[in-house]
Amino acid sequence: MDKTKYERIVKTFYDYLEEGKVMGRKCTRCGAVEFPPYLACNTCGCPKTEWEEISGEAEVTGFRMESLMHSEEDIKELHGDYCYATVKLKEGAELNTVVVGVTAAMKDELMEKIPFPVKPYIAQRDGYKAVFWQLDE
């Protein structure tokens, strides 16, 4: 068995983030983009996908501020105010994620603007980088 045929998708995704690239996997059959990336296509079931950089075009479809039950102190310290949001990518995926740069004072105005545009924000975490989002003015 050739061990090199087992590509490390998760590791490669995080390696790309170190280079400042946010990558998905495009289905070789139907063209759907898996973000975050997986081995096979969840749209048509095709077993083959290949790396593709995402466009970065996305919009917030809903959001909520931190609460008594949910808050991320380390995010706030390193990256400032934030909200929890559902974000829909131009490529199709809709995710639960974090949008930085959103203060409680902005809540009502942004709520009226849903859907509003955001772009990727690569955040340094403890020993790795992660994808959050930021307002795309």
Next chain:
Amino acid sequence: MTNLRKYSRGVSIIGVGCTPFMDTLGNLETAGLTEGELFGYAALEAMEDAGLEASDVEYYYHGQAIPSVQSHYITHNMQIANWFGMKGKASSSHSEACCTGYVALEQAVQAVAAGTYDIVLSGCCDMSEARAIPDKPAHMRTRFTQEEFADVLPMMYSRDYTRTSLAANALVCDSWMQLYARENNLTDQQIDDTLNAMAISCRRAAALNPLAFMGRSYKEEAEEAGFSTEMDYLRSPFNPKVTEYLRLSSFEQKCDGAAAVIVCPTELAYKYTDHPIEVLGVGHACLEGGTANLEKHATAEAYRQVKELTGLGGSDMDLFLANDFLLCSHLLAAEECEYLPKGEGWKYAAEGRTAFDGDKPINTNGGRCHFGHAHGSSGLADLYEAVKQMRGEMGPTQLKKTPETAMLRGFGGGQNVTCTILKTL
């Protein structure tokens, strides 16, 4: 997309059992109860209900949401077998977080429908307030604290990407409710009043149910705290908001409990009981925690499956039960499954029409926030409630019209969603 096929043979419920949902450590008479004993009591009750003994049961399943932490087990089916006479019988274990109890029924039904076994027991036990102490006898237990529980919750989410996105648990609480509010132009005040009315209905049912965890109505609590109405009490600092929409009264009450069900081929059911209840189908969909509005999407898919299979929809149901460890979940699921009319469900809930004595009853045992949430066991506790209601045996909370059909919407924070239809034979 999955389209279900009819069972190879019909399967019916012939016995149910359920322990009280309780804080075992908080009572001298129950402190020291073990998971083997709790499972055993629920299983033996189900056997008695079906007129069977362990020698008649050919296979059993054991579901538990958090076996490694709560019981310090990884093979939980093995550790309870000897407690109810099933030594040497085949069994297996499963774990689907808060959906475990609903999957428990699906597994038993499939085993009988396949023709492999005629009599199958499926039970669940979780001790969500009294966890095991590793290397001490099973009766020696300690408080499973809220802080420890919070540490366990991330285990429901993929370490590939979802945990690093941080938002899954926060958004599951509020995102569907927010979407619903926007679609129906509801103000925050209308949402708050609706959720408080739902809490009052559920607590009223729980206070009348001897198995429920919360034994006092809000009316009593409000009077004691000096409020003239339950609504005033629930709007007060006694009941703070802990997320954007949800107050304490809209959150699960973690507790200990077990429940069990026995199923057999429908063609044999009258041999054991004069009131069998057939399982017409179980829709089942799963979406991992990184998916936006996963509960809504998976509920829609599970419902579509069972509706297409059976030709029956929510509007044909006499009773609806939904796993509502977040109280808003039962309203949203009831609309998604067409039990309540689209965009109108919140009015039904606000007017008390979804209470056990209303015309569109939901969660007549009080649900997870008031009957209690023994995580993996809760689905089978809902099944127990549905079966007892359909037999007309629920006493003070019995529906005005004994239901002939019921729908159970299972949902786990671990992201399994089921939709089950039951019908009186």
